[in-house]
Amino acid sequence: MKTFRYTNLDISKVIEESIENPSKVYNITHIADFDGIGSASIIRHYFKIPIQNILFCDYTPEKIKEVLDIVKSDNKSKIIILSDLGIDEKTIPLFTDLINHLKATNSKIIWLDHHNWTDKAINDIGRRCDYIIGGDNGKYCGAELVYQNLIISYFKDTNLGEKLSNIAHKTDFNLPNKGETINNLIEAITYINNHHLNDLSKLVEVISEGNIDSDRIKDYANQYIIEEKDSIITLKKNIFKKQLSNKIIVGVGFANFIESNKAASIIKDTTNCDISIFIGPKENKISIRSNDKVNSIEIASILGGNGHERAAGASVDKKVKLNIKNPESIHSYANYILKLSEKIYENKRVTKNEKSKSI
Ligand SMILES: [Mn+2]
Structure with a gap:
């Protein structure tokens, strides 16, 4: 709307x-x-x-x-x-x-x-x-x-x-x-x-x-800068990607304590994704950024959040116990997010339009 x-x-x-x-x-x-x-x-x-x-x-x-x-x-x-x-x-x-x-x-x-x-x-x-x-x-x-x-x-x-x-x-x-x-x-x-x-x-x-x-x-x-150094190393070790059949690339990354836009740009640089989904396990925060092929709100709203077409957010469900030091918890949540993205974006016709880019 x-x-x-x-x-x-x-x-x-x-x-x-x-x-x-x-x-x-x-x-x-x-x-x-x-x-x-x-x-x-x-x-x-x-x-x-x-x-x-x-x-x-x-x-x-x-x-x-x-x-x-x-x-x-x-x-x-x-x-x-x-x-x-x-x-x-x-x-x-x-x-x-x-x-x-x-x-x-x-x-x-x-x-x-x-x-x-x-x-x-x-x-x-x-x-x-x-x-x-x-x-x-x-x-x-x-x-x-x-x-x-x-x-x-x-x-x-x-x-x-x-x-x-x-x-x-x-x-x-x-x-x-x-x-x-x-x-x-x-x-x-x-x-x-x-x-x-x-x-x-x-x-x-x-x-x-x-x-x-x-x-x-x-x-x-x-x-922040001192803490961010370690967080970026962690993020780069915890990035996952999936290319959908319509060529849309989804990138998902995990780390604590990184500013959302910065984290999204690192995920994008690493995966060349159309939508980057950054998850902060400590804060249970999900930050979504996308280009004009993908509407961020669609996945955000399924995850219980909202926002803008190019930048949206949600929270990790409280029942999900994420810990950056527990690779199993990270892998299984990454899989969940990638599968969910596939379900939402796989059948989208990719159209180009210029929309809001604010957060
Ligand atoms: Mn704002």
């Missing part, structure tokens, strides 16, 4: 209300990359919301429940801004609960997202939001939607918002030549996600003050 938009409120009034009353504003943002972190930093910079009102969320039902329970424990009227978070079919009931709570407390929900939404997600959740932009968006990432909808027309000095949303665009659309500052940000966020989740709030504080070149960010990036 392509980009959609529903609004039934006067957004300028809600923005005024948010500036006057920052403690009633919550931001639920994507935990894993600069798009989510940049969105939160923009919101924090302009609306001055308390740092504890910024809640970092991934796509696992456990994490979503944890975050939504925090929001629901505040029974006052609130303004909830969701940024760079999509919705998987299995998490629709959790968000239905949230919206019921928000309606009961006379709260507002603003959702700014650029991932694929199914018809069911749009009907059950999208249409009940007060202000929403959702659906696979070939032009703008989450932080850009935050900047364009909540900042640009309402604040005098829009420099930092513009700067952070431009950085998010480069990272989310994985544009080349990002430069050292942006690479450091990407690596720092990956390292913090892997080891120091509590530090995400500090990172948002630093970025929301405009200190994107801070030593703290460089330190985290350096630690």
Whole structure:
């Protein structure tokens, strides 16, 4: 489903209300990359919301429940801004609960997202939001939607918002030549996600003050680089491929602690694949990247996830016990993923079209 938009409120009034009353504003943002972190930093910079009102969320039902329970424990009227978070079919009931709570407390929900939404997600959740932009968006990432909808027309000095949303665009659309500052940000966020989740709030504080070149960010990036050396060796030893009868090549690779785009590019370089599926056994994370012959969402949705046509994700089923040091567990899951890919993509007529490349 392509980009959609529903609004039934006067957004300028809600923005005024948010500036006057920052403690009633919550931001639920994507935990894993600069798009989510940049969105939160923009919101924090302009609306001055308390740092504890910024809640970092991934796509696992456990994490979503944890975050939504925090929001629901505040029974006052609130303004909830969701940024760079999509919705998987299995998490629709959790968000239905949230919206019921928000309606009961006379709260507002603003959702700014650029991932694929199914018809069911749009009907059950999208249409009940007060202000929403959702659906696979070939032009703008989450932080850009935050900047364009909540900042640009309402604040005098829009420099930092513009700067952070431009950085998010480069990272989310994985544009080349990002430069050292942006690479450091990407690596720092990956390292913090892997080891120091509590530090995400500090990172948002630093970025929301405009200190994107801070030593703290460089330190985290350096630690990522040190760890990445071993992870890349592991990944290269754990790459599998299969060529389907229609010539589509599927590559699957396993390693802990590598940034998803980087891992996908290593799998692609090794296998020359059309779709690369990177699996992080420790985080139970599946990251899918594909070229224009293959739609990543198709396998992601069967694995319980979602995303974009060229970049999607899912989680490894909790019943599957993966351990990078246990070759049997890796081999059997690789086989499962390759067979599943064959089933999904073998009979696809390969067509070329230009679609969204963001994450
Ligand atoms: Mn994004």
